[in-house]
Amino acid sequence: MTVPSDISHDGARILSISPDNNWICIIRPDSSINVARIRSTEGTFEVDSRVVELERSERDKPYRDRASFGTLGSYERTIRTVAFSHDSKILATGDLLGCVDFWVLQDSEPRDAVAADQDNASVVDSEDGGEEPVVIDGQQWKRHVPMPRLHSAIVHLCFRPGPSQPKAITNGNTVAPSEDSLLVVTSKHQLVE
DSSP, X not given: OBOOHHHHTTOOSEEEEOTTSSEEEEEOTTOOXXXXXXXXXXXXXXXXXXXXXXXOOOOOOOHHHHHHTTTSTTGGGOEEEEEEOTTSOEEEEEETTSOEEEEEEEEOOOSSHHHHHOOSOSXXXXXXXXXXXXXXXXXXXXEEOOOOOOSSOEEEEEEEOOOSSOEEOTTSXXXXXXXXXXXXXXXXXXXXX
């Protein structure tokens, strides 16, 4: 796989490739999250030079945690694991604080040609002063509502495909045929679905 030097220069702690081989997620040493498109031609793979930096949800730490982590900076927000859903349309990350963040891949068109041709940037300024997500090949990663914080560090994340038929679950709800379930394992041996 060919990787542009400006992407490989900053290094990575975790890499994950989507099941459809169209996206690569790069977790940098500082736990910033970058995604880039993978292009394939004649049996070779190349990572696109346009990198999207995904923003994580802001989380407040309980007061009691601040004293124990006071000198460690943002250590507790270190990402430990990353997972793509089976259809490659959902990306999830888990960190040491017990937070799981999600991004959903959506079809979108850029507002103008500048957004489509933007190189090596995570966002484009819009007319109203806000930031506009980068659109690559008519798609963009949009932050989704995060899960509530769990009581211990996230050790592993994985998606499992939903049932092919509607299925009743124990709380009385039903799971639609197209929904994937996210399984989360924490450092206190909890399994959350």
